[in-house]
Amino acid sequence: MTRVVLAAAEEDLVLRAKDATDGDLTVLPPGRLPAEPARLFEQLLDGELPDVLVIGPVAPVAEALTLAGRLDVQAPGISVVLVAEPSPETWQDAMRAGIRDVVPPWADVPALRTAVEHAAAAAAGRRRVLRPVEETARYTGRVITVASPKGGVGKTTVSTNLAVGLSAAAPQSTVIVDLDVQFGDVASALGLTPEFALPDVVHGPASEDTMVLKTFLAQHPTGLYAVCGAESPAAGDTVSAEEVSRLLAALAREFRYVVVDTAPGLSEQTLAALDRATDVVMLTSMDVPGVRGLRKELDVLSQLCMIPAGRHVVMNFADPKDGLSVRDVETTIGTGIDVVLPRSKVVPASTNLGVPLLQSGTKDPMTKELRRLVSRFAATPIMKATSRAKHRAVS
Numbered sequence: 001m002t003r004v005v006l007a008a009a010e011e012d013l014v015l016r017a018k019d020a021t022d023g024d025l026t027v028l029p030p031g032r033l034p035a036e037p038a039r040l041f042e043q044l045l046d047g048e049l050p051d052v053l054v055i056g057p058v059a060p061v062a063e064a065l066t067l068a069g070r071l072d073v074q075a076p077g078i079s080v081v082l083v084a085e086p087s088p089e090t091w092q093d094a095m096r097a098g099i100r101d102v103v104p105p106w107a108d109v110p111a112l113r114t115a116v117e118h119a120a121a122a123a124a125g126r127r128r129v130l131r132p133v134e135e136t137a138r139y140t141g142r143v144i145t146v147a148s149p150k151g152g153v154g155k156t157t158v159s160t161n162l163a164v165g166l167s168a169a170a171p172q173s174t175v176i177v178d179l180d181v182q183f184g185d186v187a188s189a190l191g192l193t194p195e196f197a198l199p200d201v202v203h204g205p206a207s208e209d210t211m212v213l214k215t216f217l218a219q220h221p222t223g224l225y226a227v228c229g230a231e232s233p234a235a236g237d238t239v240s241a242e243e244v245s246r247l248l249a250a251l252a253r254e255f256r257y258v259v260v261d262t263a264p265g266l267s268e269q270t271l272a273a274l275d276r277a278t279d280v281v282m283l284t285s286m287d288v289p290g291v292r293g294l295r296k297e298l299d300v301l302s303q304l305c306m307i308p309a310g311r312h313v314v315m316n317f318a319d320p321k322d323g324l325s326v327r328d329v330e331t332t333i334g335t336g337i338d339v340v341l342p343r344s345k346v347v348p349a350s351t352n353l354g355v356p357l358l359q360s361g362t363k364d365p366m367t368k369e370l371r372r373l374v375s376r377f378a379a380t381p382i383m384k385a386t387s388r389a390k391h392r393a394v395s
Contacts, residue, residue, distance in 0.1 A: 009056030020112035033059040072098025079119035145277040149293035151264040159261035165374030167224040173256040175225040180263040181236030184229025191354025194218035202243040241272035279310030
């Protein structure tokens with residue numbers, strides 16, 4: 001059954017479209033045509049995406065072309081039929097926007113039926129390419145959770161640079177999730193002004209369909225996608241651990257790399273992210289409280305069998321003048337340090353500008369070590385999230 005949605009149409013066209021679709025038609029309420037697909041999807045009460053979107057002549061052609069162009073990129077499984085004067089210029093602009101067909105406002109029922117049927121066939125063909133029949137044929141991306149027992153150790157700096165670096169290795173296939181639900185600042189660190197935040201992504205239509213989900217993600221100039229933090233602590237607190245788990249599972253089916261920036265400590269959301277992780281980056285600063293906190297967190301996670309096979313211990317703000325050595329830290333936490341990030345004067349400016357070091361290409365020892373961290377993931381194959389399950393079964 002073909003699902004058809006009609007927008008920006010007067011009553012006469014609505015009646016003809018209903019006849020052309022045998023009554024299987026959803027008519028959007030009158031009003032300005034939204035420029036963003038996500039806003040369009042919010043008007044669908046059942047949250048189910050259409051196969052065909054018919055845009056009526058009430059909407060200005062420029063607005064229709066803008067929406068169609070964004071749908072072609074963000075939701076390519078939807079075909080668009082434009083009802084407008086079919087001039088050569090309109091046809092040319094429509095083709096560039098990915099519109100399937102242009103029919104005149106006076107088109108009769110058979111003409112509308114033919115246009116919708118052709119558009120539905122095209123949509124079905126594209127979905128077969130976009131969504132393999134077997135779910136097992138789709139890879140499970142690496143979920144890399146960045147965690148620390150303490151705040152102020154540079155988790156967001158490490159997370160955003162790691163995500164930018166991985167995006168260079170896997171363009172359009174890396175996403176970062178701000179899971180500091182109360183005070184996340186991934187958007188600030190990336191210089192983004194997102195239209196949607198974490199609560200929008202885990203609630204409503206985006207939580208039901210991955211094609212809708214992608215339209216709720218912020219896009220960074222590097223090709224990185226982002227799920228940005230909530231606008232307020234109260235809004236962030238509405239996000240449950242179960243919703244986090246579902247979101248990460250959905251993202252891992254669509255992206256090669258999913259980087260998760262967490263809040264300090266072991267909140268229910270952070271535990272959910274660790275449970276879904278194929279890799280964890282355990283971060284500490286080079287000071288006694290930070291190192292002792294990391295040792296306690298490692299012990300707790302080990303007892304819970306929540307340390308995945310891919311464990312990477314990173315020490316930030318390393319400075320030999322601070323009185324601790326890497327060897328001292330390794331002795332305290334009972335394991336080796338994989339990457340040592342030196343204290344750097346360029347980091348504050350990078351944070352304030354909202355331009356990660358791996359985006360600006362600033363030459364600095366910190367940048368060199370961040371690239372080494374990225375190489376631990378970009379140079380190795382994607383891991384299936386099975387090792388943890390096997391470990392639990394043995395335990």
